[in-house]
Amino acid sequence: MTWPASCPFNMYNKVVLIGNLTRDPDLRYTPSGIPVARFAVAVNRIQKKNADNEDGGGQDVDFINIVAWRRLAEICGEFLKKGRPVAIEGRLQISSFNGRDGQKRTMTEVVADNMQMLGKRPDGGAEAREAAPAEQGEEDIPF
Amino acid sequence: MANLNRIILVGEIATAPESRVTVGGLPVAKFKLNVERPFGSGGADVIDIVAWRKLAEDSASLLKKGGVVLVEGRIQNRSFDDQSGQRRWVTEVVAKDIRLMEKRSAMAGKAESKAPEAEEVIEDNDLASELPF
Numbered sequence: 001m002t003w004p005a006s007c008p009f010n011m012y013n014k015v016v017l018i019g020n021l022t023r024d025p026d027l028r029y030t031p032s033g034i035p036v037a038r039f040a041v042a043v044n045r046i047q048k049k050n051a052d053n054e055d056g057g058g059q060d061v062d063f064i065n066i067v068a069w070r071r072l073a074e075i076c077g078e079f080l081k082k083g084r085p086v087a088i089e090g091r092l093q094i095s096s097f098n099g100r101d102g103q104k105r106t107m108t109e110v111v112a113d114n115m116q117m118l119g120k121r122p123d124g125g126a127e128a129r130e131a132a133p134a135e136q137g138e139e140d141i142p143f
Numbered sequence: 144m145a146n147l148n149r150i151i152l153v154g155e156i157a158t159a160p161e162s163r164v165t166v167g168g169l170p171v172a173k174f175k176l177n178v179e180r181p182f183g184s185g186g187a188d189v190i191d192i193v194a195w196r197k198l199a200e201d202s203a204s205l206l207k208k209g210g211v212v213l214v215e216g217r218i219q220n221r222s223f224d225d226q227s228g229q230r231r232w233v234t235e236v237v238a239k240d241i242r243l244m245e246k247r248s249a250m251a252g253k254a255e256s257k258a259p260e261a262e263e264v265i266e267d268n269d270l271a272s273e274l275p276f
Contacts, residue, residue: 010211010244011179012153013188015218019146044146045217062148062220085144092150092218092236093180094188108234110218119144 013091015110018118019043020085022063027077037073038109039080040065041088065109066090076115089114148217150236153244154178156210157189162203172199174206176214176236191235192216198238207253211244 019041027037043062066088068076080086090112099105157175164170172194179187192214194202206212216238225231243250 010153010155012151012213013178015150017148017218018144019148020144043148045148062218064218064220087147091181092152092188092190094190094234
């Protein structure tokens, strides 16, 4: 298959993560009123039994920053809590900005376009509820 | 709860792979992948890719700047101390599989902008990312 580099469709960026929230989501609003929620998910690495000699004493968990916008941000802010297991679907985004010291910095985060809570509900109710970012009325939230 | 960390990227190689061998003798290759953002959002993300072992050797010999590839792997955060002793964090994608999205001959025809490809020994702190897969 040939796929010319000039073709505008030569891109794909999809991330799927399952892990636990390291903190409660921080829900804020942009000056124009758009909700944005930020949190991080701890994702354990797969442990291989005979890894120790090559691993170089590396870490065994990755903390991945997540950002959600609009309705999904509000849902995350309302229902996600530190420690709860969650599945995140989105894309990897790298943004650069100038830090307070004037130095150029980059920030890497996963922009969520789908979120699903995993495990039991805190009140012991049903399993796994999904929240889609689509425009929904308050009544439509499956909780 | 089983954890999952999976990413699939298709993009254009922004810098030709730089291949090295760790002190432990493992081949490692690094390159940057330019992934356009979805329509409407504009711009592109330049994402660091790391490959190990056979994948590193193949990347170094086959991948050229400007080529389009599919990269499958996982997102990894790691820290290291830079020359000034400051702790810095990097996020990179550790590749599990890389596929050419164009013919080998087309890839080989890309501008030769060979990166230094030497038996260079990398710093210890880079070993932190050495994980088997």
